[in-house]
Amino acid sequence: MKKLFTSSAIFMLALVASAQDMTTTSTKAVVDNTEYNKWSIELNGGLNKPIRTMTAGYTTGPVNFFHGDLGARYMFSPKFGLKLDFGYDKFQEGDDTPQFESTYLRTDLQAVINLSRALNFETWTNTIGLLVHGGFGVSQLTSENGFNGEDYMGNGIIGLTGQLRLSDRIALTGDLTGIVNAKQNFNFDGMRAAGPSTVDGMLLNASIGLTFYLGKNKLHADWVGEADKYNDLEKRVSFIETGLLDTDKDGVADLYDLEPNSIAGVAVNTKGQSIDTNQNGVPDELESYLDKTYGQSGKAATTNNTVEDLINKGYVNVYFDFNSSKPTNASLPGVGFLVKYLKENPSKNADIVGYADEIGNSSYNTELSRKRAEAVKQIATSSGIDASRLNVIANGEDASVNKDSKDARQIVRRVSFQVK
Template sequence: MKKAVLPLLLLCLCSANLSAQKAKAAKKAKKQTTKEVTKAASDYDKWSIDFGGGFVKASNPMSPGYNTDATNLFNANLGARYMFNTKFGLKVEAYYDVLNNGDNSQEFESQVYGASLQGVVNLGRVLEFESWTKRIGLFGHAGVGISQLANDQIKDNDQLGNFLIGLGGQIRLSNSVALTADFTMINSFSQQRTWDGGDYLDTELRRKQGFDSTLYHATIGLSIYLGKHEEHADWYVYNADDKIDNLDSRIGDLETMMNDSDKDGVPDYLDTEPNTIAGVAVDSKGRNIDKNGNGVPDELESYIDTKEKEVKQTMSAEIGDLINGGYVNAYFDFGKDQPNAQSVGGINFLIKYLKENPSASADVVGYADEVGDTEYNKLLSARRAENVKKILIDAGIDGSRLTIKGNGEDSSVNKESAFARQTVRRVTFIIK
């Protein structure tokens, strides 16, 4: 009964500590996951400068005997566009048109100056063009604007209000530039003059003025993307599956970091002594609590001293069982046959036991992990046991009380886990 109480108590304390650590890490991982998804969903540039030029065609109203050709030059436009996301945005645009007479028209020249505010829809993303191309885009846009018509025949420029609707295509030249082609219809109202500069003198023309007034723009140009990200919203495609896979991998790494090889309640990535005696209390950095600096954890030393005063023989038997149960070990770095610095406490524990129990003897049993040649590992485990025996002899233990065994590879842990392999590169002791 006595032998079971302490290990059970220590196990409960370690489990509670580890559960708290894992809960805290899980909360942090969830918060980080949400942050990463939010960041990934807007990891693109939103501003662009759009400009172009081409043809302008004036439809009604025109005075009798006046018209323009379909290939009338010219139009120039300049705008700034902001995308709220990959599908919707706004743009502000200014344009300048020159209207000239056609081949079968009386001569005239008019100028139109205009500005507009339009909503933009990235039809390429809406229609999922990315499923078959990453270089061709399609945009729809519509909005309102103002303009004025100027002509030598007009004393005061004619002020117009406009409705605009258009459709444009894109060819992606690079992450910073796209070639554009656009067709826009501008419908005007409150127009007092014909496009050639004439007045609405005819009653029938006056009756038709308003929404019957139309300009058509056919242009080509460029979109220049602004920002520090790799892609603009015009072309960015958020791949949720890739992001989730990446986050799953990171969570998996976090779970690995939370492993506790020596079962002391401190995750390996925070544990400065990853090979402390299992079940013995440690500080927040995983170090044995040893205030008197004698190499034996205070908790274990106090337990030994108290029981030794009460029933020395019983306590010796329990300590022997603790050693035989694998709680006291010397550990080794990969490929090394000398114990590492964290093994001092375990070796010193055995020295103290053997000195206080001069009739006891011990098997010194060496092990290696599964990495490498089996025969080599067999010899390595024997050298480890021999070197630990030498330390015990140098500490005053009669060599005749110690028996060397090289047990070779310990295959009880996952050989792919670097953390798990640390626990089997060891020398353990069997008290007889």
């Protein structure tokens, strides 16, 4: 029993130490279509009161300090989880009682039921919660004035925890817990052997404490309700609806389109990329048209002029998500288009022109447009273009589209180019 108690306590402490790392390095946890944090650390302190298994004439005070416990909890869903916790209680004599001092240690594995989610508290509050916890564990009793050595026993535990949400990361808690010991050989005061019954000592703990939520998501499972599931589902449906749009009208939905700014009317592959067999930066269909129209002798000059014209007229762009200065992966071919042209035309330079939509402060958006242009310039220089050939321009907000349209705003969050 002693080895089991010690091993359980060590395991609980190791679990506490590793919980933060596990939450920050794991992939996204998605249950019931809602992303939330699952780990929490619980720290409590308060009072205790032994109810039975005390020697006649020995009592603790009406308010007996000290109780403390530390636990690590993992929620499998917003309604159910497990926690492993370690508890400490000290018992001392009350008034007109012979002197004694005993220490009670325990460790327990408990199931946790989130009553506030089961009863849909979110329909009337998002700051008050209620947990029920219960399980089994092992305990140890030692005494300064009574028996020598340690008394080891099993225990059952059940409790009720009220929660007051202070922030997305911290909750204030109040807990009332009852513990029943099995095969307790000595009284809590340590003065004499307990009775022969199987179920002996009973103990009440009342405490207040703090719960610290761990993880990279906004909410912990304790506070995820049905409304959050519906909101998340709505976002996913919106993402699918938006992804099924075909912005550049090439027959490939934006969700699967690796080249969302392909030239209208030019054939593309199944990934929305313009077909360019000889990798000269000009789509095959456009190149064939130029060849037929201008003849082979004028092809090179005309092709270069046409490519430059396409770039300068805004057919080649790099796009960005809202409030981001990092190009979307799908629009990186736009940078490649410019890089390829500048490498084949070493006498040419380019202005890299950044834009933002109209949402937010104008001065902030101007700076954001500059950061976007700088990010594209960095990619181009990393691809072999000398920085002296590239000039960054921050054009700020593009007011040419309806600012109330989400899809239109996506089009103007861009970087375009001017070759000269």
